[in-house]
Amino acid sequence: MPVLFLIIAALGAAFALPIQADERRAKVNYMLHCQGCHTPDGSGLSERGVPSLKNFMGKFLKVEGGREFLIQVPGAAQSTLNSEQLAEMTNWMLTSFDPQSVQDGFQRYSAQEVQRLRQYKLVKVTETRANLLNHINNKNRLQEHQ
Ligand code: HEC
Known part of the structure; x- marks a missing residue:
């Protein structure tokens, strides 16, 4: 029994380390690149x-085009972060700022997805955002009536 425990403990440590390092890197990148505004x-x-992401960011994931928007918004897409860092940081932001999205089982962004999405330059940012907020509000209203 103790041997099994040691193996499990060792495995746990081996897996925990990279996850913690990524989280730390995501946090530092957020501090350097985004925190000044957000x-x-x-x-x-x-x-x-500058809109609040707190307890709200994950709602974008539930409407069409919202998943794309979170990456294509200029502050994110045009940052100097590479796509791996941006994916990791966006996942961290969703987890930390809007824990409900974790409960809803949001699908994490991959570096490849971010790379593909950020190539599209969002021109009508305000309009796109307003449309998405409308969809989010409509959805919430519908849910209230169910
Ligand atoms: C100069 C200020 C500024 C910086 C720096 C900035 N943002 Fe933003 N961010 C905004 C504004 C303003 C909006 C609202 C949409 C718009 O007008 O671009 C926004 C919107 C967003 C949104 C969508 C949320 C919503 O409700 O519209 C996300 C996601 C986001 N930013 C991520 C980031 C990330 C990630 C970084 C860092 C890499 C970052 N931003 C850096 C100002 C900033």
Whole structure:
């Protein structure tokens, strides 16, 4: 029994390490590239027109085009982060700022997906965002009536 325990403990340590390192890297990248506008806890700066990601970000994933938008929005797509870092950081943001998305079993972004999505340059950012918010609101309203 103790041997089995040791093996499990060793395996746990081996797997835990890279995950922790990725999280730390995601956090540091967020601090360096995004936090100035989005603030440490993702609540944004409404007076500067920076929307809150807190308890909201994951709602984009539930409407058509929203998954793409989270990557194509200029602050993300045009950052100097490579696609692997951006994927990792977006997954971390969803997990930390909007835990509901984890409960909803959101599908993590891969580097390949991010690479593909960010090649498309979003021109009508405000309009696209407004449309998505409409869809999100409609969806919430429908759910309330169910
Ligand atoms: C100069 C300020 C600024 C920086 C820096 C910035 N953003 Fe943003 N972000 C915004 C604004 C403003 C919006 C609202 C959409 C728009 O007008 O671009 C936004 C929207 C978003 C959204 C969509 C959420 C929504 O409700 O529209 C995501 C996701 C996002 N940003 C991610 C990032 C990431 C990731 C970084 C860092 C790599 C980053 N942003 C850096 C200002 C910024």
